[in-house]
Amino acid sequence: MSRGGSDWVTIHVRDVATGKDLPDIIRWVKFSGAAWTEDGKGFFYSRYPAAPAGKAVSQRVINQTLYYHRLGTDQSVDTLVYARPDLPEWIINGSVSQDGRYLFVYLQNGTASENELFYVDLGNPLEPAVGGAVKPLYTKNDATYAVVGHDEKTLFIRTTLGAPKGRIVAAAFGDTDPAHWRVVVPEGEGVIRGAAMAGGKILANLQVAATSRLALYSTTGKPQGAVALPGLGSVAGLSARNDSNVVYYGFTSFLIPASVYTYDVASAKIGTFFKPDVAFDPSPYEEKQVFYPSKDGTRIPMFIVAKKGVKLDGSNPTLLYAYGGFDITITPAFSPWLPAWLELGGVYAVANLRGGGEFGEAWHRAGMLGNKQNVFDDFAWAAKYLIGAKYTSPKRLGIMGYSNGGLLVGASITQNPALFGAAYAGAGVMDMLRYQKFSGGALWAPEYGTSNDEKAFRWLDAYSPLANVKKGTCYPPTIITTADHDDRVVPSHSYQFAAALQHAQGCANPVLIRVETKTSHGYMPTDKRIAQTADIDAFMAFSLGIVKPPAPAPH
Known part of the structure; x- marks a missing residue:
């Protein structure tokens, strides 16, 4: 549980058989789950x-x-269990194997893609040696x-060593030399984003240009077919046990609500x-994927969702979304607000920028540290594609x-203020020169670099939104949101940026900030989320020229 949705978590334990809460309370947990031992008498967790x-x-x-917590103590x-005071900003997490025999310990430099891997042989799963050597x-x-x-x-590992898009290898616990690995799933066209074992086989979740594929392999590496998916979309929540033949997985797309399937x-x-x-009929709409050239000629994929036969006359109100960082891939996903936007006559586009994980680690590195400007260029050129293809125009984008x-x-909006007709910035990292001084900000240093380093200071200062607001510039209508309990991207980022924009605004376009209470970076009660979404959508729709809702569809 967390107060106000904070990243700080307090673990409580409930007996699911009786429904009664046990007296155990574990505090100051952050960025950690609970990994139970097979005997059910305790769990591993990470705390600060x-x-x-x-x-x-x-x-x-x-x-x-x-740490390991034993129930009743x-x-x-x-x-x-494991500490690294020599690496104070690194993250430590533990995971117990399905059979309870091993504890795997992951050590990671903040949000970096790379990690180190250790293990503890717990011995008898029903009498685990939780204090064993790491x-x-x-x-x-x-x-x-x-x-x-x-x-x-034999240990099966998903790795990017020698394979930027990932591969799955078989290794021996007593032999860690990669030269002795046996390749089970080779690196291929798709990025391996996850995998699970079921019935003695390996099911790999592959992403090809930000869309999912599921492929089955034997543990000797023999391909054993693919799982037919409902369409162009995303697989998430791959869940399986090696002692069962059944795999559970979720699937969603822009027009298909998230559903759970078995294989x-x-x-x-x-x-x-x-x-x-x-209650949504997707048949009048379509989703497609296009590729457009960025500033330097790199081909960038982008999804476009719109009404079938949409008129390409530059008049459509269009929302362009992207992320572009931390090796995170933005894949097709249904959201309840999207049908409402489509019914208003809107177009929705999602650009898969460099910095994400769409094409593996090389794609990620092309948008991090000193290459971050590529991300902003990719986004600007996505806007230019939509305008050039007559989906929309600057005032309606x-x-x-x-x-x-x-x-x-x-x-x-600080680099290309005239390119957009409205902007929504939610809980953004706006002060790139000081972000590392607050909360978990230092964990992002591998992605951004920090102003403590002279070379990194130069590229951060060049694009930091707060440092590049220019007085007298006409910025587009902008709404900024934050939450008072956001302990990941602290609210001061949004406060400062909103104040700077309001002070510098050179025209009548509004700059608003909306601050929600008792919520955080990732959590918001449903009623508050509905209210905030309505406010954001109304602001964007009005700013892009939608002044009245469409006539209701006949029943």
């Missing part, structure tokens, strides 16, 4: 030192540590190492586990982004 009174939102987080006597597996911090599963003494790896049968009842995407919007 307690924050000073009144400083929980802004307190810089350092020295995360991995006080947190003060929890077993210390042994190294891969400790060069030179790639991603994620455990897919194990079979007797039997033995029979290849697909079933529907859950499908929501949504709105841009949207959240978090790192809020930074994208802030940089876009």
Whole structure:
């Protein structure tokens, strides 16, 4: 549980058989789950030192540590499993293998893609040796190492070592030399974003140009077919156990609400586990993917969702969304507000910018650190494509982004204010010269660099939204949102940027800030989310020329 949706979490334990809460309370947990031992008597978790009174939102987080908590005992006597005081800004997390035999320990430099991997042999899963030695597996911090599963003494690992798009290899616990790996799933066209073991086989979640594929392999590396998906969209929540043939996975697209399906790896049968009842007819609309050249000629993919036969006369109110960072891929996904926008006659576009994970680690690196300007150029050229193809015009083109995407919007309107007719920046990182001084900001240093470094200072100062607001410039109508309990991107980023824009605004276009209370970066109660979404959509729609709703459809 978290107060106001803060990243700070307090773990409570409930007996699911009786429905009664146990007295165990674990505090000062952040960026961690609970990894239970097979005996059900306790779990591993990661925590930070307690924050000073009144400083929980802004307190810089350092020295995360991995512990084991045994049910029925006080947190003060929890077993210390792993700590790295020499790496105070690195993240430590633990994961228990499905059979309870091993604890895998991940060590990661903030939000970097690379990680180190360790393990603890817990011995008998029903009497685990939670204080066992932490042994190294891969400790060069030179790639991603994620455990897919194990079979007797063979460890299956998803890695980017020698494969920027990822591959799955088989390794021995006692032999960590990559030269001795056996390749199970080779690097291919698609980026391997995840994998799971079921029935002694490996199911890989591949992304090809930001759309999902599911492919099945034997543990010897033999391809065993693909899972038929409902269309152009996204697979998420791949869930399986190696002692079962059934895999659960979610699927969604811009026009298909998220549903949960099952796949039997033995029979290849697909079933529907859950499908929501949504009163939306997608048949009048279509989604397609295009590729456009960015400033330097790089081909960038973009999804466009619109009414079938939409008139390409430059008059359509259009919303352009993107993220462009942290190796995160923005894939097709249904959102309840999208049908409303389409019914208003709007067009929705999502650009897959460099900095994300759409084409692997090389694509990510092309939009991080000193290459960050590529992200802003990709976004501007997405806007120019939509305008050139006559989907819309500058006055009818709105841009949207959240978090790192809020930074994208802030940089876009300070660099190209006349290119857009409206802008929404949610919880953006606007002060790039000081972001690392607050809360978890220092964890983003591998992605952005920090102003402490002279070379990084120059590129950060060149695009930091707060540092590049120019007095007398006519900025587009802009709405900025933040939350008072946001301890990831602290609200001061939005406060300062809104004040700077309002002070500098050289025309009558409004610049508004909306501050929600008792919510955070990722959490918002449903009633407040509906209210905020309505405010943002109304602002964007009005700014882009929608002055009245369409006539209701006949029943």
